[in-house]
Amino acid sequence: MEKPLILVTNDDGITAPGIRALVDVAMELGDVVVVAPDSPQSGMGHAITISDPIRLHPNDRVFEGLESYECSGTPVDCVKLAKHVVLKDRKPDICLSGINHGSNASINIIYSGTLSAAMEASLEGIPSIGFSLLDYSYEANFEACKPYVRELIEWVLKHGLDEGSLLNVNIPALPYDELKGLRVCRQADARWKEEFTEAQDPRGQKYYWLTGRFSNDDKADDTDIWALENNYISVVPSMHDLTNYRALKTLKAIENL
Amino acid sequence: MEKPLILVTNDDGITAPGIRALVDVAMELGDVVVVAPDSPQSGMGHAITISDPIRLHPNDRVFEGLESYECSGTPVDCVKLAKHVVLKDRKPDICLSGINHGSNASINIIYSGTLSAAMEASLEGIPSIGFSLLDYSYEANFEACKPYVRELIEWVLKHGLDEGSLLNVNIPALPYDELKGLRVCRQADARWKEEFTEAQDPRGQKYYWLTGRFSNDDKADDTDIWALENNYISVVPSMHDLTNYRALKTLKAIENL
Numbered sequence: 236m237e238k239p240l241i242l243v244t245n246d247d248g249i250t251a252p253g254i255r256a257l258v259d260v261a262m263e264l265g266d267v268v269v270v271a272p273d274s275p276q277s278g279m280g281h282a283i284t285i286s287d288p289i290r291l292h293p294n295d296r297v298f299e300g301l302e303s304y305e306c307s308g309t310p311v312d313c314v315k316l317a318k319h320v321v322l323k324d325r326k327p328d329i330c331l332s333g334i335n336h337g338s339n340a341s342i343n344i345i346y347s348g349t350l351s352a353a354m355e356a357s358l359e360g361i362p363s364i365g366f367s368l369l370d371y372s373y374e375a376n377f378e379a380c381k382p383y384v385r386e387l388i389e390w391v392l393k394h395g396l397d398e399g400s401l402l403n404v405n406i407p408a409l410p411y412d413e414l415k416g417l418r419v420c421r422q423a424d425a426r427w428k429e430e431f432t433e434a435q436d437p438r439g440q441k442y443y444w445l446t447g448r449f450s451n452d453d454k455a456d457d458t459d460i461w462a463l464e465n466n467y468i469s470v471v472p473s474m475h476d477l478t479n480y481r482a483l484k485t486l487k488a489i490e491n492l
Numbered sequence: 493m494e495k496p497l498i499l500v501t502n503d504d505g506i507t508a509p510g511i512r513a514l515v516d517v518a519m520e521l522g523d524v525v526v527v528a529p530d531s532p533q534s535g536m537g538h539a540i541t542i543s544d545p546i547r548l549h550p551n552d553r554v555f556e557g558l559e560s561y562e563c564s565g566t567p568v569d570c571v572k573l574a575k576h577v578v579l580k581d582r583k584p585d586i587c588l589s590g591i592n593h594g595s596n597a598s599i600n601i602i603y604s605g606t607l608s609a610a611m612e613a614s615l616e617g618i619p620s621i622g623f624s625l626l627d628y629s630y631e632a633n634f635e636a637c638k639p640y641v642r643e644l645i646e647w648v649l650k651h652g653l654d655e656g657s658l659l660n661v662n663i664p665a666l667p668y669d670e671l672k673g674l675r676v677c678r679q680a681d682a683r684w685k686e687e688f689t690e691a692q693d694p695r696g697q698k699y700y701w702l703t704g705r706f707s708n709d710d711k712a713d714d715t716d717i718w719a720l721e722n723n724y725i726s727v728v729p730s731m732h733d734l735t736n737y738r739a740l741k742t743l744k745a746i747e748n749l
Contacts, residue, residue, distance in 0.1 A: 278543075279539045280540070280568075280608065281602045282538075282566075282603075283535045283537070283603055283702060284535070285702055286532065288691070289702065290697070291700060311537075311603075312702065315688075316688065318686070319688050320690075342615065342732060344734055345611070346538055346568075351537065354734075359683075387746065390746050396739070397736065397739050400739050402743075419743045419744055436545075441548075443545060443546045443577065445540060445542055471734075472735065472743055473734040477679060477730040477732070478731075479729040479730055483677075485654070486727065489644065492673075
């Protein structure tokens with residue numbers, strides 16, 4: 236049997252420890268091609284590069300012996316270039332993005348380069364998974380979650396996903412023994428409460444840093460936040476359709492304006 | 493009665509003709525505050541600026557006599573700064589984004605800075621509308637659609653929208669007489685078929701430009717693409733929940749892995 240072709244990307248950049256952990260697992264399961272940003276791209280959401288040229292260079296220094304490329308664009312650009320320039324007629328059996336350093340649960344999905352890369356792959360008909368570990372540090376421990384990461388990839392390779400679907404997987408930063416398993420859930424309806432830090436540069440000009448804290452009033456037990464708070468790995472099936480179907484009917488009135 | 497407070501932003505930048513047209517209409521309906529990018533930000537999706545400082549400067553040269561600011565960040569940054577730094581305790585009654593030069597119908601919503609700004613406002617509990625005209629040119633004619641833009645803003649000011657909801661409004665580039673009215677619809681399940689143009693810079697280094705063509709196989713008559721092709725203004729109620737609810741059940745199996 237032919238080995239599956241696995242495309243790996245991320246948003247923390249090709250040298251991040253998180254993508255190394257994901258590549259380690261992926262290499263046990265198939266032929267791996269890496270196309271990842273050449274610099275950190277956190278918070279890029281579904282941004283694409285349309286007003287600037289994009290650079291793409293083979294990089295064999297990070298993943299020796301693997302077909303891998305670094306790209307000057309966003310995570311979504313990486314997936315587009317992987318498909319159209321790097322792989323061409325070789326269609327990946329799965330696209331993996333991450334493992335992100337930090338949570339992409341709940342509303343974070345819309346700001347996340349990691350998940351936008353996975354969504355872009357799903358738009359191209361490639362089943363995809365975005366992985367995130369709830370630890371922002373560079374020294375995060377990606378070992379404990381590896382058995383679960385592997386199981387999920389194997390499951391999706393075997394069963395596939397609905398057309399246009401992706402999985403948003405978030406993992407508590409816990410030792411393996413304390414992880415309670417996988418839990419399929421919906422995106423919690425939480426928000427960021429932003430604050431801006433005001434400062435002055437050496438020339439006396441004001442500037443702002445975006446900061447904030449995550450705030451969740453959605454206390455139901457079927458959400459990703461609940462799962463994570465209870466030591467489960469959260470798995471949210473996600474997609475690209477933003478239509479608010481419930482509102483379609485209420486709004487019909489405006490057709491008669 | 494107090495006049496409504498209207499926040500206006502866009503992604504083509506504060507000097508674009510599209511935002512001027514939107515401000516013209518908004519000024520007839522309420523007190524307007526503009527916070528818009530200082531440069532074009534098309535294709536930025538829901539990107540936020542977290543690794544760089546953000547600049548925010550009053551700009552009274554573009555909209556004389558209006559409270560207006562230009563911001564070095566993305567459209568989503570503009571909305572966050574508007575709320576937390578510019579307006580503070582003054583909560584806008586509505587947020588308007590656009591009028592974008594070019595379509596944001598169907599899948600374009602996920603790449604669009606215009607719609608991401610509107611979504612960010614909706615996350616903050618502000619009813620919001622993203623407007624786009626199907627004409628990419630700088631000289632696009634924004635006059636014909638103004639009566640509809642006004643009607644929609646008035647309707648939302650009066651009736652509000654579901655919590656966390658926004659409207660994605662796209663307008664055919666037609667004379668007023670040929671516009672058939674408003675049509676409430678869902679996001680068509682269409683895609684971009686990408687191509688990359690390869691070129692060499694003067695130093696002999698390869699680079700790529702992202703190009704592509706829009707391709708729609710979703711031929712039903714309840715979509716935004718159908719509406720636009722039939723000379724209607726499309727109105728898609730949209731939201732930030734990306735959960736694929738239909739897939740939740742199928743996936744339950746993985747909880748037993």
